[in-house]
Amino acid sequence: MKLLISRRLPETNMAEIEGDARFDVTTRTTTQPMSRDECVAALADYDIILPTLGDLFSAEVFEAASAIRCKLLANFGVGYNHIDVAAARAHGIEVTNTPGAVTDATADIALTLMLMTARRAGEGERMLRADGWDGWHPTQMLGFHLSGKRLGVIGMGRIGQAIAHRCRAGFGMDVVYYNRSEKAVEGAQQLPSVEDVCAQVDVVVMAVPGGAETHHLMNEAVFAAMQSHAIFVNIARGDVVDEAALVAALQAKQIAGAGLDVYEFEPKVPAALKAMENVVLLPHLGTAALEVREDMGRMALANVMAFTAERPVPNAV
Structure with a gap:
Protein backbone atom coordinates (compact mmCIF):
# COMPACT_ATOMS: atom_id res chain seq x y z
CA MET A 1 0.00 0.00 0.00
CA VAL A 102 -9.25 16.05 20.95
CA THR A 103 -12.17 16.73 23.29
CA ASP A 104 -10.49 17.52 26.60
CA ALA A 105 -7.53 19.38 25.14
CA THR A 106 -9.77 21.66 23.07
CA ALA A 107 -12.07 22.32 26.02
CA ASP A 108 -9.01 23.22 28.11
CA ILE A 109 -7.97 25.82 25.52
CA ALA A 110 -11.47 27.32 25.67
CA LEU A 111 -11.07 27.76 29.43
CA THR A 112 -7.57 29.19 28.91
CA LEU A 113 -8.95 31.82 26.53
CA MET A 114 -11.90 32.61 28.79
CA LEU A 115 -9.62 33.23 31.77
CA MET A 116 -6.96 35.10 29.83
CA THR A 117 -9.52 37.42 28.25
CA ALA A 118 -11.61 38.00 31.36
CA ARG A 119 -8.60 38.59 33.64
CA ARG A 120 -6.54 40.56 31.07
CA ALA A 121 -3.66 38.10 31.34
CA GLY A 122 -2.17 38.77 27.92
CA GLU A 123 -2.29 42.51 28.45
CA GLY A 124 -0.71 42.14 31.87
CA GLU A 125 2.14 39.97 30.63
CA ARG A 126 2.90 42.40 27.81
CA MET A 127 2.99 45.28 30.29
CA LEU A 128 5.34 43.41 32.62
CA ARG A 129 7.70 42.30 29.84
CA ALA A 130 7.85 45.90 28.60
CA ASP A 131 8.88 47.06 32.11
CA GLY A 132 5.62 48.94 32.45
CA TRP A 133 4.56 47.49 35.82
CA ASP A 134 5.08 49.85 38.74
CA GLY A 135 3.72 47.53 41.45
CA TRP A 136 0.44 46.29 42.89
CA HIS A 137 -2.36 48.66 43.82
CA PRO A 138 -6.09 48.20 44.53
CA THR A 139 -7.33 49.27 41.09
CA GLN A 140 -4.60 47.76 38.93
CA MET A 141 -5.87 46.04 35.74
CA LEU A 142 -9.30 45.16 37.06
CA GLY A 143 -10.80 42.38 34.97
CA PHE A 144 -13.98 40.36 34.79
CA HIS A 145 -14.78 37.69 37.43
CA LEU A 146 -15.94 34.44 35.77
CA SER A 147 -17.26 32.56 38.80
CA GLY A 148 -21.04 32.54 38.97
CA LYS A 149 -21.51 34.13 35.55
CA ARG A 150 -23.60 32.78 32.67
CA LEU A 151 -21.99 30.86 29.81
CA GLY A 152 -23.41 30.44 26.33
CA VAL A 153 -22.11 27.52 24.26
CA ILE A 154 -22.80 27.47 20.53
CA GLY A 155 -22.63 23.81 19.51
CA MET A 156 -23.19 21.16 22.17
CA GLY A 157 -21.23 18.21 20.85
CA ARG A 158 -18.45 16.44 22.74
CA ILE A 159 -16.31 19.58 23.04
CA GLY A 160 -19.21 21.86 23.91
CA GLN A 161 -20.31 19.50 26.67
CA ALA A 162 -16.75 19.29 28.04
CA ILE A 163 -16.58 23.09 28.16
CA ALA A 164 -19.98 23.31 29.86
CA HIS A 165 -18.96 20.70 32.46
CA ARG A 166 -15.74 22.54 33.32
CA CYS A 167 -17.56 25.85 33.68
CA ARG A 168 -20.37 24.42 35.82
CA ALA A 169 -18.13 22.34 38.07
CA GLY A 170 -15.15 24.67 38.27
CA PHE A 171 -16.71 28.12 38.18
CA GLY A 172 -20.32 27.57 39.22
CA MET A 173 -21.49 29.07 35.94
CA ASP A 174 -25.04 28.83 34.66
CA VAL A 175 -25.04 27.34 31.14
CA VAL A 176 -27.32 27.90 28.18
CA TYR A 177 -26.64 26.69 24.67
CA TYR A 178 -27.67 26.55 21.05
CA ASN A 179 -27.47 23.33 19.06
CA ARG A 180 -28.86 22.67 15.60
CA SER A 181 -30.73 19.58 16.80
CA GLU A 182 -32.62 18.89 20.02
CA LYS A 183 -30.24 17.74 22.72
CA ALA A 184 -30.69 17.18 26.44
CA VAL A 185 -27.63 18.19 28.48
CA GLU A 186 -27.82 17.87 32.24
CA GLY A 187 -27.48 21.18 34.03
CA ALA A 188 -27.80 23.28 30.87
CA GLN A 189 -30.72 24.90 29.05
CA GLN A 190 -31.17 24.76 25.29
CA LEU A 191 -32.35 27.98 23.63
CA PRO A 192 -33.92 28.29 20.17
CA SER A 193 -31.34 30.50 18.44
CA VAL A 194 -27.78 31.77 18.53
CA GLU A 195 -29.12 35.30 19.09
CA ASP A 196 -31.14 34.15 22.12
CA VAL A 197 -28.02 32.65 23.68
CA CYS A 198 -25.81 35.66 22.93
CA ALA A 199 -28.33 38.12 24.39
CA GLN A 200 -28.45 36.36 27.76
CA VAL A 201 -24.85 35.46 28.62
CA ASP A 202 -21.60 36.91 29.91
CA VAL A 203 -19.36 34.62 27.85
CA VAL A 204 -20.03 33.11 24.40
CA VAL A 205 -17.95 30.11 23.27
CA MET A 206 -18.08 28.71 19.75
CA ALA A 207 -17.81 24.90 19.60
CA VAL A 208 -19.52 24.07 16.30
CA PRO A 209 -17.98 22.10 13.42
CA GLY A 210 -16.88 23.97 10.32
CA GLY A 211 -18.65 23.74 6.99
CA ALA A 212 -21.26 25.46 4.85
CA GLU A 213 -24.00 25.19 7.50
CA THR A 214 -21.98 27.08 10.11
CA HIS A 215 -20.12 29.55 7.87
CA HIS A 216 -20.38 33.04 9.47
CA LEU A 217 -22.77 31.73 12.11
CA MET A 218 -21.39 34.56 14.24
CA ASN A 219 -22.12 37.66 12.17
CA GLU A 220 -22.91 41.35 12.60
CA ALA A 221 -26.45 40.74 13.83
CA VAL A 222 -25.36 38.13 16.37
CA PHE A 223 -22.55 40.29 17.78
CA ALA A 224 -25.09 43.12 18.09
CA ALA A 225 -27.22 40.84 20.28
CA MET A 226 -24.39 40.35 22.81
CA GLN A 227 -24.19 42.39 25.99
CA SER A 228 -21.53 45.11 26.09
CA HIS A 229 -19.67 43.52 29.02
CA ALA A 230 -19.60 40.04 27.41
CA ILE A 231 -16.58 38.29 25.93
CA PHE A 232 -16.42 36.04 22.89
CA VAL A 233 -14.27 32.89 22.54
CA ASN A 234 -13.70 30.78 19.42
CA ILE A 235 -12.05 27.35 19.52
CA ALA A 236 -14.08 25.91 16.63
CA ARG A 237 -13.11 26.87 13.06
CA GLY A 238 -12.14 30.33 11.94
CA ASP A 239 -14.78 30.70 9.26
CA VAL A 240 -17.70 30.16 11.63
CA VAL A 241 -17.05 33.82 12.50
CA ASP A 242 -17.37 36.81 10.21
CA GLU A 243 -14.00 38.22 11.23
CA ALA A 244 -14.74 41.69 9.87
CA ALA A 245 -17.93 41.81 11.96
CA LEU A 246 -15.97 40.72 15.06
CA VAL A 247 -13.41 43.49 14.53
CA ALA A 248 -16.20 46.03 14.08
CA ALA A 249 -17.99 44.87 17.24
CA LEU A 250 -14.78 45.15 19.27
CA GLN A 251 -13.90 48.56 17.86
CA ALA A 252 -17.42 49.86 18.57
CA LYS A 253 -17.26 48.40 22.10
CA GLN A 254 -20.36 46.32 21.39
CA ILE A 255 -18.54 43.53 23.24
CA ALA A 256 -15.83 43.71 25.90
CA GLY A 257 -13.21 41.36 24.48
CA ALA A 258 -12.39 38.20 22.57
CA GLY A 259 -10.19 35.11 22.92
CA LEU A 260 -9.33 33.38 19.65
CA ASP A 261 -7.48 30.18 18.77
CA VAL A 262 -8.63 30.02 15.14
CA TYR A 263 -9.01 32.57 12.34
CA GLU A 264 -11.08 32.99 9.20
CA PHE A 265 -8.06 33.22 6.87
CA GLU A 266 -5.57 31.32 9.00
CA PRO A 267 -2.63 31.79 9.40
CA LYS A 268 -3.35 35.43 8.50
CA VAL A 269 -4.62 37.43 11.48
CA PRO A 270 -6.03 40.94 10.96
CA ALA A 271 -3.74 43.73 12.15
CA ALA A 272 -6.75 45.28 13.88
CA LEU A 273 -7.07 42.23 16.16
CA LYS A 274 -3.34 42.22 16.93
CA ALA A 275 -3.55 45.88 17.96
CA MET A 276 -6.31 45.40 20.53
CA GLU A 277 -5.31 44.89 24.16
CA ASN A 278 -8.67 43.28 24.98
CA VAL A 279 -8.11 40.42 22.51
CA VAL A 280 -6.18 37.22 23.31
CA LEU A 281 -4.68 35.51 20.25
CA LEU A 282 -3.33 31.94 20.25
CA PRO A 283 -1.77 30.14 17.23
CA HIS A 284 -4.31 27.29 16.92
CA LEU A 285 -3.16 25.45 20.05
CA GLY A 286 -6.41 23.53 20.60
CA THR A 287 -4.91 20.03 20.45
CA ALA A 288 -1.26 21.01 20.87
Whole structure:
Protein backbone atom coordinates (compact mmCIF):
# COMPACT_ATOMS: atom_id res chain seq x y z
CA MET A 1 0.00 0.00 0.00
CA LYS A 2 1.33 3.42 -0.95
CA LEU A 3 0.59 5.82 1.91
CA LEU A 4 1.07 9.60 1.88
CA ILE A 5 1.29 11.46 5.20
CA SER A 6 0.74 15.13 4.43
CA ARG A 7 2.67 16.45 7.46
CA ARG A 8 4.93 14.55 9.84
CA LEU A 9 3.19 13.07 12.89
CA PRO A 10 4.71 12.66 16.37
CA GLU A 11 7.68 10.30 16.39
CA THR A 12 5.86 7.42 18.12
CA ASN A 13 3.26 7.45 15.34
CA MET A 14 5.89 7.66 12.62
CA ALA A 15 7.80 4.73 14.12
CA GLU A 16 4.62 2.65 14.12
CA ILE A 17 3.74 3.20 10.49
CA GLU A 18 7.26 3.36 9.04
CA GLY A 19 8.06 0.05 10.70
CA ASP A 20 5.10 -1.70 9.08
CA ALA A 21 6.24 -3.62 5.99
CA ARG A 22 2.74 -3.46 4.49
CA PHE A 23 3.18 0.23 3.68
CA ASP A 24 5.36 2.23 1.35
CA VAL A 25 5.27 5.52 3.28
CA THR A 26 5.93 8.97 1.88
CA THR A 27 5.94 11.93 4.28
CA ARG A 28 6.00 15.50 3.02
CA THR A 29 8.85 17.50 4.55
CA THR A 30 6.98 20.82 4.84
CA THR A 31 4.60 21.87 7.61
CA GLN A 32 2.42 23.78 5.13
CA PRO A 33 -0.87 22.43 3.73
CA MET A 34 -0.93 20.54 0.45
CA SER A 35 -1.48 22.68 -2.63
CA ARG A 36 -4.36 22.05 -4.99
CA ASP A 37 -2.04 20.38 -7.49
CA GLU A 38 -0.49 18.19 -4.77
CA CYS A 39 -3.95 17.02 -3.72
CA VAL A 40 -4.88 16.18 -7.32
CA ALA A 41 -1.63 14.27 -7.90
CA ALA A 42 -1.86 12.41 -4.58
CA LEU A 43 -5.28 10.98 -5.45
CA ALA A 44 -3.73 9.34 -8.52
CA ASP A 45 -0.47 8.24 -6.89
CA TYR A 46 -1.40 6.81 -3.46
CA ASP A 47 -3.71 4.12 -2.09
CA ILE A 48 -4.20 5.96 1.20
CA ILE A 49 -3.72 9.62 2.11
CA LEU A 50 -3.46 10.86 5.69
CA PRO A 51 -4.39 14.56 5.35
CA THR A 52 -4.98 17.15 8.03
CA LEU A 53 -6.17 20.73 8.54
CA GLY A 54 -5.81 22.87 5.41
CA ASP A 55 -5.32 20.01 2.93
CA LEU A 56 -8.24 20.96 0.71
CA PHE A 57 -9.85 17.97 -0.99
CA SER A 58 -12.72 19.81 -2.63
CA ALA A 59 -15.17 18.51 -5.22
CA GLU A 60 -13.12 20.31 -7.88
CA VAL A 61 -9.97 18.47 -6.79
CA PHE A 62 -11.69 15.08 -7.11
CA GLU A 63 -13.02 16.03 -10.56
CA ALA A 64 -9.56 17.19 -11.67
CA ALA A 65 -7.87 13.93 -10.65
CA SER A 66 -7.67 11.31 -13.37
CA ALA A 67 -7.52 7.56 -12.71
CA ILE A 68 -7.98 7.96 -8.96
CA ARG A 69 -6.02 5.31 -7.05
CA CYS A 70 -6.80 6.51 -3.51
CA LYS A 71 -9.42 4.60 -1.54
CA LEU A 72 -9.09 6.19 1.92
CA LEU A 73 -8.60 9.70 3.32
CA ALA A 74 -7.68 9.03 6.96
CA ASN A 75 -7.94 12.56 8.33
CA PHE A 76 -5.69 13.55 11.25
CA GLY A 77 -8.17 15.63 13.24
CA VAL A 78 -11.79 15.62 14.27
CA GLY A 79 -12.76 18.45 11.91
CA TYR A 80 -13.00 17.50 8.24
CA ASN A 81 -14.55 20.56 6.59
CA HIS A 82 -11.48 20.65 4.30
CA ILE A 83 -12.72 17.41 2.71
CA ASP A 84 -15.84 17.25 0.55
CA VAL A 85 -17.06 13.94 1.95
CA ALA A 86 -19.90 13.54 -0.55
CA ALA A 87 -17.51 14.06 -3.47
CA ALA A 88 -15.04 11.61 -1.96
CA ARG A 89 -17.71 8.94 -1.62
CA ALA A 90 -18.88 9.57 -5.16
CA HIS A 91 -15.35 8.67 -6.28
CA GLY A 92 -15.23 5.53 -4.13
CA ILE A 93 -13.10 7.03 -1.35
CA GLU A 94 -13.82 6.44 2.32
CA VAL A 95 -13.18 9.25 4.83
CA THR A 96 -12.31 8.85 8.52
CA ASN A 97 -11.43 11.24 11.35
CA THR A 98 -10.18 11.21 14.95
CA PRO A 99 -13.04 12.15 17.30
CA GLY A 100 -12.75 11.86 21.07
CA ALA A 101 -8.99 12.26 21.21
CA VAL A 102 -9.25 16.05 20.95
CA THR A 103 -12.17 16.73 23.29
CA ASP A 104 -10.49 17.52 26.60
CA ALA A 105 -7.53 19.38 25.14
CA THR A 106 -9.77 21.66 23.07
CA ALA A 107 -12.07 22.32 26.02
CA ASP A 108 -9.01 23.22 28.11
CA ILE A 109 -7.97 25.82 25.52
CA ALA A 110 -11.47 27.32 25.67
CA LEU A 111 -11.07 27.76 29.43
CA THR A 112 -7.57 29.19 28.91
CA LEU A 113 -8.95 31.82 26.53
CA MET A 114 -11.90 32.61 28.79
CA LEU A 115 -9.62 33.23 31.77
CA MET A 116 -6.96 35.10 29.83
CA THR A 117 -9.52 37.42 28.25
CA ALA A 118 -11.61 38.00 31.36
CA ARG A 119 -8.60 38.59 33.64
CA ARG A 120 -6.54 40.56 31.07
CA ALA A 121 -3.66 38.10 31.34
CA GLY A 122 -2.17 38.77 27.92
CA GLU A 123 -2.29 42.51 28.45
CA GLY A 124 -0.71 42.14 31.87
CA GLU A 125 2.14 39.97 30.63
CA ARG A 126 2.90 42.40 27.81
CA MET A 127 2.99 45.28 30.29
CA LEU A 128 5.34 43.41 32.62
CA ARG A 129 7.70 42.30 29.84
CA ALA A 130 7.85 45.90 28.60
CA ASP A 131 8.88 47.06 32.11
CA GLY A 132 5.62 48.94 32.45
CA TRP A 133 4.56 47.49 35.82
CA ASP A 134 5.08 49.85 38.74
CA GLY A 135 3.72 47.53 41.45
CA TRP A 136 0.44 46.29 42.89
CA HIS A 137 -2.36 48.66 43.82
CA PRO A 138 -6.09 48.20 44.53
CA THR A 139 -7.33 49.27 41.09
CA GLN A 140 -4.60 47.76 38.93
CA MET A 141 -5.87 46.04 35.74
CA LEU A 142 -9.30 45.16 37.06
CA GLY A 143 -10.80 42.38 34.97
CA PHE A 144 -13.98 40.36 34.79
CA HIS A 145 -14.78 37.69 37.43
CA LEU A 146 -15.94 34.44 35.77
CA SER A 147 -17.26 32.56 38.80
CA GLY A 148 -21.04 32.54 38.97
CA LYS A 149 -21.51 34.13 35.55
CA ARG A 150 -23.60 32.78 32.67
CA LEU A 151 -21.99 30.86 29.81
CA GLY A 152 -23.41 30.44 26.33
CA VAL A 153 -22.11 27.52 24.26
CA ILE A 154 -22.80 27.47 20.53
CA GLY A 155 -22.63 23.81 19.51
CA MET A 156 -23.19 21.16 22.17
CA GLY A 157 -21.23 18.21 20.85
CA ARG A 158 -18.45 16.44 22.74
CA ILE A 159 -16.31 19.58 23.04
CA GLY A 160 -19.21 21.86 23.91
CA GLN A 161 -20.31 19.50 26.67
CA ALA A 162 -16.75 19.29 28.04
CA ILE A 163 -16.58 23.09 28.16
CA ALA A 164 -19.98 23.31 29.86
CA HIS A 165 -18.96 20.70 32.46
CA ARG A 166 -15.74 22.54 33.32
CA CYS A 167 -17.56 25.85 33.68
CA ARG A 168 -20.37 24.42 35.82
CA ALA A 169 -18.13 22.34 38.07
CA GLY A 170 -15.15 24.67 38.27
CA PHE A 171 -16.71 28.12 38.18
CA GLY A 172 -20.32 27.57 39.22
CA MET A 173 -21.49 29.07 35.94
CA ASP A 174 -25.04 28.83 34.66
CA VAL A 175 -25.04 27.34 31.14
CA VAL A 176 -27.32 27.90 28.18
CA TYR A 177 -26.64 26.69 24.67
CA TYR A 178 -27.67 26.55 21.05
CA ASN A 179 -27.47 23.33 19.06
CA ARG A 180 -28.86 22.67 15.60
CA SER A 181 -30.73 19.58 16.80
CA GLU A 182 -32.62 18.89 20.02
CA LYS A 183 -30.24 17.74 22.72
CA ALA A 184 -30.69 17.18 26.44
CA VAL A 185 -27.63 18.19 28.48
CA GLU A 186 -27.82 17.87 32.24
CA GLY A 187 -27.48 21.18 34.03
CA ALA A 188 -27.80 23.28 30.87
CA GLN A 189 -30.72 24.90 29.05
CA GLN A 190 -31.17 24.76 25.29
CA LEU A 191 -32.35 27.98 23.63
CA PRO A 192 -33.92 28.29 20.17
CA SER A 193 -31.34 30.50 18.44
CA VAL A 194 -27.78 31.77 18.53
CA GLU A 195 -29.12 35.30 19.09
CA ASP A 196 -31.14 34.15 22.12
CA VAL A 197 -28.02 32.65 23.68
CA CYS A 198 -25.81 35.66 22.93
CA ALA A 199 -28.33 38.12 24.39
CA GLN A 200 -28.45 36.36 27.76
CA VAL A 201 -24.85 35.46 28.62
CA ASP A 202 -21.60 36.91 29.91
CA VAL A 203 -19.36 34.62 27.85
CA VAL A 204 -20.03 33.11 24.40
CA VAL A 205 -17.95 30.11 23.27
CA MET A 206 -18.08 28.71 19.75
CA ALA A 207 -17.81 24.90 19.60
CA VAL A 208 -19.52 24.07 16.30
CA PRO A 209 -17.98 22.10 13.42
CA GLY A 210 -16.88 23.97 10.32
CA GLY A 211 -18.65 23.74 6.99
CA ALA A 212 -21.26 25.46 4.85
CA GLU A 213 -24.00 25.19 7.50
CA THR A 214 -21.98 27.08 10.11
CA HIS A 215 -20.12 29.55 7.87
CA HIS A 216 -20.38 33.04 9.47
CA LEU A 217 -22.77 31.73 12.11
CA MET A 218 -21.39 34.56 14.24
CA ASN A 219 -22.12 37.66 12.17
CA GLU A 220 -22.91 41.35 12.60
CA ALA A 221 -26.45 40.74 13.83
CA VAL A 222 -25.36 38.13 16.37
CA PHE A 223 -22.55 40.29 17.78
CA ALA A 224 -25.09 43.12 18.09
CA ALA A 225 -27.22 40.84 20.28
CA MET A 226 -24.39 40.35 22.81
CA GLN A 227 -24.19 42.39 25.99
CA SER A 228 -21.53 45.11 26.09
CA HIS A 229 -19.67 43.52 29.02
CA ALA A 230 -19.60 40.04 27.41
CA ILE A 231 -16.58 38.29 25.93
CA PHE A 232 -16.42 36.04 22.89
CA VAL A 233 -14.27 32.89 22.54
CA ASN A 234 -13.70 30.78 19.42
CA ILE A 235 -12.05 27.35 19.52
CA ALA A 236 -14.08 25.91 16.63
CA ARG A 237 -13.11 26.87 13.06
CA GLY A 238 -12.14 30.33 11.94
CA ASP A 239 -14.78 30.70 9.26
CA VAL A 240 -17.70 30.16 11.63
CA VAL A 241 -17.05 33.82 12.50
CA ASP A 242 -17.37 36.81 10.21
CA GLU A 243 -14.00 38.22 11.23
CA ALA A 244 -14.74 41.69 9.87
CA ALA A 245 -17.93 41.81 11.96
CA LEU A 246 -15.97 40.72 15.06
CA VAL A 247 -13.41 43.49 14.53
CA ALA A 248 -16.20 46.03 14.08
CA ALA A 249 -17.99 44.87 17.24
CA LEU A 250 -14.78 45.15 19.27
CA GLN A 251 -13.90 48.56 17.86
CA ALA A 252 -17.42 49.86 18.57
CA LYS A 253 -17.26 48.40 22.10
CA GLN A 254 -20.36 46.32 21.39
CA ILE A 255 -18.54 43.53 23.24
CA ALA A 256 -15.83 43.71 25.90
CA GLY A 257 -13.21 41.36 24.48
CA ALA A 258 -12.39 38.20 22.57
CA GLY A 259 -10.19 35.11 22.92
CA LEU A 260 -9.33 33.38 19.65
CA ASP A 261 -7.48 30.18 18.77
CA VAL A 262 -8.63 30.02 15.14
CA TYR A 263 -9.01 32.57 12.34
CA GLU A 264 -11.08 32.99 9.20
CA PHE A 265 -8.06 33.22 6.87
CA GLU A 266 -5.57 31.32 9.00
CA PRO A 267 -2.63 31.79 9.40
CA LYS A 268 -3.35 35.43 8.50
CA VAL A 269 -4.62 37.43 11.48
CA PRO A 270 -6.03 40.94 10.96
CA ALA A 271 -3.74 43.73 12.15
CA ALA A 272 -6.75 45.28 13.88
CA LEU A 273 -7.07 42.23 16.16
CA LYS A 274 -3.34 42.22 16.93
CA ALA A 275 -3.55 45.88 17.96
CA MET A 276 -6.31 45.40 20.53
CA GLU A 277 -5.31 44.89 24.16
CA ASN A 278 -8.67 43.28 24.98
CA VAL A 279 -8.11 40.42 22.51
CA VAL A 280 -6.18 37.22 23.31
CA LEU A 281 -4.68 35.51 20.25
CA LEU A 282 -3.33 31.94 20.25
CA PRO A 283 -1.77 30.14 17.23
CA HIS A 284 -4.31 27.29 16.92
CA LEU A 285 -3.16 25.45 20.05
CA GLY A 286 -6.41 23.53 20.60
CA THR A 287 -4.91 20.03 20.45
CA ALA A 288 -1.26 21.01 20.87
CA ALA A 289 -0.24 18.60 23.61
CA LEU A 290 2.08 15.69 22.80
CA GLU A 291 -0.16 13.03 24.34
CA VAL A 292 -3.17 14.37 22.45
CA ARG A 293 -1.42 14.48 19.09
CA GLU A 294 -0.09 10.95 19.68
CA ASP A 295 -3.63 9.78 20.45
CA MET A 296 -4.85 11.44 17.26
CA GLY A 297 -2.09 9.71 15.32
CA ARG A 298 -2.92 6.32 16.81
CA MET A 299 -6.59 6.83 15.95
CA ALA A 300 -5.81 7.86 12.37
CA LEU A 301 -3.49 4.87 11.95
CA ALA A 302 -6.10 2.52 13.47
CA ASN A 303 -8.43 3.63 10.67
CA VAL A 304 -5.66 2.93 8.15
CA MET A 305 -4.93 -0.52 9.61
CA ALA A 306 -8.59 -1.52 9.68
CA PHE A 307 -9.08 -0.39 6.09
CA THR A 308 -5.99 -2.29 4.96
CA ALA A 309 -7.25 -5.45 6.71
CA GLU A 310 -10.66 -4.99 5.02
CA ARG A 311 -12.37 -4.51 8.37
CA PRO A 312 -14.90 -1.73 9.09
CA VAL A 313 -12.99 1.46 9.93
CA PRO A 314 -13.53 2.61 13.55
CA ASN A 315 -14.20 6.26 12.73
CA ALA A 316 -15.95 6.66 9.40
CA VAL A 317 -17.51 10.09 8.81
